[in-house]
Every structure is written in structure tokens, then in C-alpha cells.
Amino acid sequence: MRPQRTPLQRTIGRTCLTIVLSLLALIFLFPFYWLFVSAFKTQAQIFTVPPDWLPHPATVRNFVDLYRETDLPRALLNSVVISGGHVLLSLFLCSLAGYAFAKFPQAPGHSKLFAFVLGTMMIPGAVTLIPTFLVMVKLHWINTYWAMIIPGAAGAFGIFWMRQYIGANVPDDLIHAARIDGCGEFGIYWRIVLPIAKPALAALGIMQLISSWNNLMWAFIVLRTRDMLTLPVVIYLLQGEMRTPYGMLMAGGLLTALPLVLAFLLFQKQFISGITAGAIKQ
Amino acid sequence: MSAPVLPRTPRQRLRSEMWRHRHFYLFISPFFLLFAVFGLYPLLFSLYLSFVKWDGMTAMQWVGWANFLSMLDDEILRRAVENTLLIGMLYVPPMLILAFLFAQALNAQWLKLRALYRAAFFLPCVTPMAVIAVVFGLIFSAEKGVLNFVLLQLNRALPFLHLQPIPWLTNESWSKVAVAILVIWRWTGYNMILMLAGLQGIPADYYEAAMVDGANGFQRMRHITLPLMRPTFRFCGLLSLLGTIYMFDEIFVLTSGGPGTSSTNVGLYLFNISFNDFRFGYASCVGYTIATFVFIGTLILQRRNRREEGSV
Numbered sequence: 001m002r003p004q005r006t007p008l009q010r011t012i013g014r015t016c017l018t019i020v021l022s023l024l025a026l027i028f029l030f031p032f033y034w035l036f037v038s039a040f041k042t043q044a045q046i047f048t049v050p051p052d053w054l055p056h057p058a059t060v061r062n063f064v065d066l067y068r069e070t071d072l073p074r075a076l077l078n079s080v081v082i083s084g085g086h087v088l089l090s091l092f093l094c095s096l097a098g099y100a101f102a103k104f105p106q107a108p109g110h111s112k113l114f115a116f117v118l119g120t121m122m123i124p125g126a127v128t129l130i131p132t133f134l135v136m137v138k139l140h141w142i143n144t145y146w147a148m149i150i151p152g153a154a155g156a157f158g159i160f161w162m163r164q165y166i167g168a169n170v171p172d173d174l175i176h177a178a179r180i181d182g183c184g185e186f187g188i189y190w191r192i193v194l195p196i197a198k199p200a201l202a203a204l205g206i207m208q209l210i211s212s213w214n215n216l217m218w219a220f221i222v223l224r225t226r227d228m229l230t231l232p233v234v235i236y237l238l239q240g241e242m243r244t245p246y247g248m249l250m251a252g253g254l255l256t257a258l259p260l261v262l263a264f265l266l267f268q269k270q271f272i273s274g275i276t277a278g279a280i281k282q
Numbered sequence: 283m284s285a286p287v288l289p290r291t292p293r294q295r296l297r298s299e300m301w302r303h304r305h306f307y308l309f310i311s312p313f314f315l316l317f318a319v320f321g322l323y324p325l326l327f328s329l330y331l332s333f334v335k336w337d338g339m340t341a342m343q344w345v346g347w348a349n350f351l352s353m354l355d356d357e358i359l360r361r362a363v364e365n366t367l368l369i370g371m372l373y374v375p376p377m378l379i380l381a382f383l384f385a386q387a388l389n390a391q392w393l394k395l396r397a398l399y400r401a402a403f404f405l406p407c408v409t410p411m412a413v414i415a416v417v418f419g420l421i422f423s424a425e426k427g428v429l430n431f432v433l434l435q436l437n438r439a440l441p442f443l444h445l446q447p448i449p450w451l452t453n454e455s456w457s458k459v460a461v462a463i464l465v466i467w468r469w470t471g472y473n474m475i476l477m478l479a480g481l482q483g484i485p486a487d488y489y490e491a492a493m494v495d496g497a498n499g500f501q502r503m504r505h506i507t508l509p510l511m512r513p514t515f516r517f518c519g520l521l522s523l524l525g526t527i528y529m530f531d532e533i534f535v536l537t538s539g540g541p542g543t544s545s546t547n548v549g550l551y552l553f554n555i556s557f558n559d560f561r562f563g564y565a566s567c568v569g570y571t572i573a574t575f576v577f578i579g580t581l582i583l584q585r586r587n588r589r590e591e592g593s594v
Contacts, residue, residue: 100309131324253413
């Protein structure tokens with residue numbers, strides 16, 4: 001057995017560890033810093049060697065150019081409508097199905113249907129990509145919000161997540177009492193289950209918001225005209241074949257990333273609990 | 283309401299039970315409706331497409347197993363699979379080790395500002411790849427990138443290391459490393475959260491008992507933490523492997539799979555043959571084949587895990 005460490009040794013060890021950890025945290029945050037400062041630099045400043053760690057002088061030209069040369073407000077509107085619609089619809093459908101799976105265990109076929117829902121998580125999107133695109137063509141949903149909002153709106157993970165929370169937190173007695181008082185089944189869901197499930201809804205909402213806001217591939221496939229593009233696609237398309245306006249790109253990138261970073265910082269706890277729950281299911 | 287008085291046959295009883303629970307079926311029906319249109323139908327149609335030649339415009343042409351046979355001679359597909367494995371091998375081990383160390387540090391009660399560190403390491407997971415990959419493009423730039431600038435400064439300070447500027451995005455080998463670095467940056471925090479949950483699941487009395495027996499930190503790590511974390515490591519590893527196969531945004535934006543096809547993985551290759559070449563039949567065939575292999579592989583891994591965990 002090794003002798004116990006003295007308090008001094010322990011303090012030194014902990015200090016070293018804290019320093020290493022802080023350095024690593026700074027390295028992880030550096031790309032955000034670089035995004036932020038580059039947004040306020042001119043094209044020439046962005047490419048100076050040695051690099052300018054701070055923009056001097058700082059310029060807002062990039063934001064002005066971005067506003068002039070791209071339809072930024074429209075892209076922002078598209079992103080907000082698509083993400084907002086997707087989040088609201090999936091919260092509604094997932095909590096409704098989650099409530100059903102949590103509180104109607106005696107319904108014939110209940111467990112088989114639930115196993116089926118979970119099983120659909122095994123299907124990789126890469127296999128269904130082309131036919132889903134063809135379905136969009138048939139429905140005339142190409143270049144519409146519907147193509148972005150509807151297909152993933154009742155995801156198996158969301159249903160699982162809501163079922164776990166509702167099953168554990170909504171007392172059966174409360175539901176029975178409401179039923180005896182003559183409350184309809186949808187009324188029970190709307191007036192009793194939903195208010196109790198608010199924390200789970202917040203967590204699922206932030207998860208859906210992030211995946212929907214960041215969605216690049218599907219948006220790239222189904223959105224066609226300039227006036228329908230979302231922010232990430234606009235940012236991606238700013239990269240030209242010959243000359244890329246990096247300052248504008250960074251300014252647009254900053255505006256695209258900022259809402260999510262803020263949403264994450266506000267709902268950090270809920271989001272992280274969602275990830276952990278996703279893992280425990282396995 | 284006219285409820286049937288006494289159901290006689292099992293079938294009638296089932297029917298009345300189902301009627302009694304009609305809201306259950308109503309509430310879960312949106313999922314099944316959406317799944318039928320955007321999941322099941324595509325899944326079946328994709329299987330059919332695997333046996334045809336089709337560009338999406340002209341008439342479909344039944345080709346039987348020809349698509350499967352052409353996969354055998356598909357040089358780019360072979361490279362895409364190789365690249366996927368190489369990129370996976372490059373980033374998964376360092377990422378999981380880093381994630382474990384971060385989780386271990388964040389699990390220490392003495393560490394101050396833990397929420398701040400957690401946010402710093404996790405923030406990459408929530409940012410749009412379309413944005414951040416462009417920032418990494420700047421950082422990786424050969425002549426004017428920050429990373430090569432730092433390498434040059436290091437070389438000046440420590441000449442014996444013989445550090446040189448690295449052609450991150452223009453060299454066939456380094457492009458994979460660049461992708462790996464981006465993926466490590468992006469996904470370490472996610473794995474850290476999973477590892478943290480795993481660490482917090484280890485009962486504290488195990489450690490207390492070990493301390494009473496005089497085990498030092500190293501022994502506690504070796505005989506308690508690591509064995510009990512094995513399922514978490516396996517789970518994270520499996521998720522990362524699946525992620526590497528189907529990864530898209532990271533590679534699409536950072537390197538577009540290049541230079542040449544040196545950083546094209548399976549996911550990007552599938553996208554390219556689908557939506558650049560419009561080889562819908564062949565792309566479905568490749569997608570199905572890969573998914574089948576992945577599915578079988580996942581089942582074997584999970585079965586093995588379960589068996590091993592059962593015997594511990």
C-alpha cells in the first residue's frame with residue numbers, strides 16, 4: 001500500500017488538474033471565440049499571419065453586407081417557422097402517444113405496439129432517404145415547410161421519453177378522479193397530464209429544436225428556392241466556388257449559432273437529462 | 283351508451299375491450315400514420331429500388347441482382363468503407379478516453395465551477411455543423427490557419443520536435459485527421475455526459491469499502507471504476523461507430539469528402555450517388571446492404587455484451 005498523500009501534495013495535484021482542465025476548456029471554446037471575432041473582421045484581417053487575436057478595428061460591415069446580399073430575415077423566418085412548427089407538433093404528438101402508452105396498459109396489444117414503436121428506432125435514415133424524398137415529390141411537398149416539419153414529428157424517442165416521465169409522475173388516482181368527474185379522455189390529457197409533464201416537454205422541446213434548427217442534409221434536399229432556405233443552408237451556400245466571403249460567412253454563422261447557444265445555456269439541465277435518458281433505455 | 287351486456291366469444295370480448303380503450307388507439311395513431319408514410323413505405327420501396335435501375339425521371343428498369351454485383355467492383359464504395367473505418371479508428375479511442383477523463387474530473391466533488399466546465403465541453407454538440415465546420419476550415423487553413431501558426435511557434439520554441447505546417451485539408455491522409463479532430467471536438471461532450479451518468483451509477487459504498495481496505499486511487503480506478511464502466515464504454519463505442527458510418531454534416535461541410543475521395547465516408551457516398559448522380563436504384567441497394575451489415579453487427583455485439591455482463 002502506498003502511503004497516503006499529504007494535504008500539500010493533494011492541493012498541488014488538484015491545482016495542476018484544474019489548470020489542465022481549464023486549458024482544455026479554453027481549447028474547446030476557441031472555435032466559438034474565433035467565429036465571434038472573425039465576424040467583426042474584414043476579409044484581409046481574417047487571413048493575416050500572425051493571426052489577429054482581436055479584430056482591430058472591429059467592423060460591422062459583414063452584417064450589413066449579409067443583410068444586403070442575402071435574404072437573411074427571410075431565412076431566419078423560415079428557420080423559426082420550421083423549427084417552431086416541428087417542436088410544437090412533435091411535443092403534441094409524442095406526449096399524446098406517450099400518455100397513451102403510459103396509462104392504458106390494459107389495452108389489447110399495448111406492449112406489442114410499444115415494442116414496435118421502439119423497434120422503429122433501429123431503422124437508419126440513410127435507407128429511407130430516397131423513397132422519403134419521392135414521397136415528398138408525390139405529395140407536392142418539395143420546397144414547402146411541410147417537408148421539414150411533418151416527417152419526423154412523431155419520433156419513437158420522443159414517445160418513449162414522454163411515456164417514461166408521465167408513467168412515473170402522473171398519479172393514476174388523479175386520472176381516475178377526473179374520469180369520474182366526467183372529464184373526457186382528451187380533456188384529461190390536456191388539462192391534467194400536460195401541466196404535470198412540463199419539465200419533460202421542455203427537455204424534449206430543446207432536443208427537437210436543436211436537431212431541427214441544425215438540419216442541413218434534409219433541408220438541402222427538399223428546399224429549392226432562395227426564399228425557402230433555412231439559415232444553415234444559406235450559410236453553406238455562401239461558400240463560393242472561387243471566392244468565399246468569409247467575413248459574411250462568420251457573421252451569418254454567428255447569427256445562426258447564437259439562438260441555440262442561448263437556448264442551450266437556459267435549458268442545459270433538461271437537455272442533459274434527455275441525453276442520459278436516451279442512453280439508459282439501451 | 284349501449285354497452286354489450288355479456289360478451290360471449292373471445293373475439294367479441296376483444297372487440298369490446300378495444301372499444302373500451304379506443305382513446306388509446308386514437309392517441310397513438312398519429313405515430314403509426316406517419317410511420318406508415320415516412321417509414322414503412324420508404325423501407326419497402328427502397329428494397330424494391332435495390333433491384334432496379336432508375337434516375338428518378340425515366341422509366342424504371344428491373345435489373346435483378348445486378349446492383350448487388352456492381353457493388354463488388356465499386357472502387358469508391360470500397361474506399362468509402364475504408365475511410366469510415368480509418369476515421370473511426372482515428373477518433374473513437376482518443377474521444378472516449380478524453381470523455382472519460384472529463385467525466386471523472388466533473389465527478390470530483392472538490393472541483394469548483396463544474397457547471398461551467400460541463401457547459402464548455404458540451405457546447406460543441408448543440409452548434410450547427412454548417413457554421414462550425416467553416417470555422418474549422420479557417421483554423422485548418424494551410425498557410426493562414428491558426429493551427430499551423432501555433433505549430434510554427436511551437437517549432438520555434440522546441441526545434442528538436444521538427445514540427446512543420448500540415449496540409450490539413452489538401453493532403454489525402456491529413457484530411458482524415460482533420461475530420462477526426464472536428465469530430466472529437468464536436469462529440470466528446472456528448473460522450474462525457476453519458477460517462478458521467480455511468481460514473482454516478484456506481485454505488486458509493488464500493489469506494490468506501492475499498493478505502494477501508496486501504497486501496498489507493500489507482501487500485502480503485504483499476505478494480506472498481508473501469509470494470510463497472512465497461513458497459514458504458516461499449517455503448518459509447520457502438521454509438522460512435524454507427525455515427526461514423528452515417529456521418530454527413532461534418533464531412534460535407536469541412537472537406538466535401540476530399541481531396542479526391544480521401545475523406546468520403548459511407549454516409550456522404552450514399553448522399554452523392556443519390557442526389558448528385560441520381561442513381562436511385564444503386565444507392566438504395568448500397569444503403570440496404572450497409573444497413574443490413576450494420577444491423578447484424580449491432581446484434582452480435584449486443585448479444586456478446588449481454589452474455590459477458592450476465593457472467594460477471
